[in-house]
Amino acid sequence: MSYITAENLVKIYGQGEAAVTALRGVSFGLESGDFISIMGESGSGKSTMLSIMGALNTPSSGRFLVEDIDVYTLKQEQRADFRREFVGFIFQSFNLIPYLTVVENVMLPLTTLSIKSSKKRVLALDALSRVGLSKKADRLPSQISGGEQERVAIARAIVNQPPMLLADEPTGNLDSKTGAEIMDLLRQLNDQGMTVIMVTHNLECARYARRLLRMTDGMMHEEDPVNLIAQAECLTGQVGVALKVAGGAA
């Protein structure tokens, strides 16, 4: 059995006339230490899939398991504990709390733990140094750049060292150079053993992943990297990019 298992996940939003089926029976298995990139058109169900994997969104049917824990059989409060222990979230909009400083934002996941405040600060500063932001620990989110905010969000996601890192279009709001820095950072974290699952539209980004999944209209299937080459050529007209993608995925 895989480290992470999705079994026939179905998600239907709303009821009756207004019902929208976002997932139509998704199954897959992921191993610990994987770096997955989920691609697909807008509205294909990528964010829905990610939120289900993050124990945030109850599926209409099907099971989702991590380390043999059937996540959606857990009670509300236990599912919150699961999120704290297993999941680090990185969102497209950086989701920092505006009235807390950088280091306080990073400390948030530790807030409810019964460890000393000074120890929490040490852990947060350590996470910040891993994303290269130790110097700006005491600024407010409004006083740093977008790329830096994203890095703070990553520091917050890794501060309590969860096994899974979930990122929904982490580079969506960043320029390509800053985006590449963020991707390097995720790659590093993956090298250190973290399972990274990332949603992206960006082929440049997708090439950082070890494995590619594509969502089409609520269904998930494995993506052959060869297809990416063709698409990349189509999108950019540059063979070089396509080769890079193929190399990255191999």
Added chain:
Amino acid sequence: MTLKDIAFKNLRRRKAKAGFILAGILIGVATMVTLISLIQAMTHDINHKLEKYGANILIVPKTESLSLTYGGLAVGGVSFEMQEIQEKDLARIKTIKNAANVAAVGPMVLGVIEVAGHRVLLAGIDFQAAKILKPWWKVQGSNPGDTGILLGMDAARVLNLKPGSPLKVNNRALTVSGILESTGSQDDQLVFTRLDTAQAIFGKQGRISMAEVAALCNACPIDDMVQQISGILPGAKVMAIQQVVKSRMETLQHFLKFSYAVSIIVLLVGGLMVLVSMMGSVRERTGEIGIWRAIGFRRSHVIRIVLLEAGTISALAGIFGYLIGLGATKIAVKFLSQGDVLVPFDPQLAAGAFALAVLIGLASSIYPAMLAARLDPNEALRSI
């Protein structure tokens, strides 16, 4: 970094909103404290002044005949069956259960004398007790000694006597020692001597016609004391004069009830203000709550943050509301009464105001807190 830190930092960021909630509770608490402590101060004041109302219990002989006076007009007839009271029996009043509340006992012997062809009522009294029993008395000249006599204003006018004038009563030479300034009561028409002098004049040594008693507090049970005195003086009839004081206390009691009603309304409105602002603040912070939940905060953690914020504000509102209420009382007291009425520090009221503020703040935040905790984390995140 704890939940408390998050709550405090949020409060500091949203000062205007926090101030609004604070004001809602503060006004309620201050109103309540002002009204209640004003009444307390006035009650205290009345208790204090009660002595100045003089006698409030009368002891008169039991009589078998019915009164023949009406509206001050005597139609004649004297009750001969009167059992007279022995002066020494009055000492037993000191042994009653509520003896501590007895401020003064004033024996009095009454009789008619003739002065220069006028029939006058002579009262023999204890001038020491009279100071407490009739605190409004003002004497021109001085209180009489062994052979002195004090004249009521009208009596002095009719008899045409001045301080120092000599007069003869039943062959006894007396001197006018002073004149009682007009009291507006029957006392104006009487003449007064010391009890023993009067007893000697009437040949009633050791006996008295009646006695007045001043009992000291408003709360002490006058009716009980009347019963107790009746018990030790079986031959006498004991009556309470429940006058002004009682009605004033009743007015205050009504005012107290009214104050409670007003306080409850103002506090309810304050609670409603808290409810509405907290609901708004939860709605405003939907995205933030989504982040907390995604990060692994439990529902109970979210509730705790909201209640911590509400509790902090209302605790502050309780403290400042009490202080402002106390200040307002001090100012109000200055306008309402000329004398210096003391506004006492009442720890019970202070604690009550504080507790009530926190209670109202928390009670009206429970629903918004639940609302915050119930937010679907996924939806909340989408709202960003």
